[in-house]
Amino acid sequence: MSEPTSTKNLDRSGSAELPWSRARDLLATQTPKENLTFFVGTVRPDGRPHAAGVGAIWVDGVLYFKSGPGTRRARNLAANPACTVSVRLNGIDLTMEGEARRVTDPAILERVAAVYRDGGWPATVDGDALTAPYSAPSAGPPPWPLYRLVLERAIGVASAEPYGATRWDFTP
Incomplete structure (x- = not known):
């Protein structure tokens, strides 16, 4: 995974820009060991949004998640791969696009x-x-396709010091 190609400080209260390394390092250390819930947002064929919790992990600088082939998420991604993935990490709320x-x-x-x-x-x-003896009940039976997020943008809002809000843009 590359570093951001540009950043923008979104904080309106005077806090400094947040470094991408803060979010990246938390993703690397908190997944999959911490009990985190990631939410994947997709777009239905009629344009309405869809969001669902998913077990995601950060491996070697890339975010991966799985989906049952018959789920609304997988059907939406087959028609339109654009998505968001959001998670609350220790001290920073993160949305990735x-x-x-x-x-x-x-x-x-x-x-x-x-x-x-x-x-x-x-x-x-x-x-x-992927397969396993169990997964989320909503995933359906295995095997479950694996997806990687090709990161284009991330927004972090710090909920612990140092505070701030930053947008990081990436070249896919």
């Missing part, structure tokens, strides 16, 4: 499955997707 791309590379699938296992979810690779 970009496109979800399906991951089928066996080496990446295995690497992500290993990180999920390290975090306590017994994921394994099944063809070009």
Whole structure:
């Protein structure tokens, strides 16, 4: 994952711009070990928004999440890969924008499955997707396709010192 190509201080109370490293390092240390809920926002075919909680992880500078193939999220992403992913990390609320791309590379699938296992979810690779003895009830039966977020923009609002609000733009 690259560093931001531009940043903008969104804080109107005089706080300094937040460094991307603050959000990035929290993603790296808090996933998948912390009990975090990520929310993926997608767009329905009729243009209405859809959001759902998902177990996501940050691996080697990339955010990954899975989705049951029959879920509204997966159907929306198949028609329009634009999405948002939001999470409350320790001391910073983070919203990321970009496109979800399906991951089928066996080496990446295995690497992500290993990180999920390290975090306590017994994921394994099944063809070009992930499987496990259990998942969220709304995910449907395995295997579950894996997606990576191609990050285009992120917005962080600090809820702990040092306070601030910043937008980071990335070149995908």
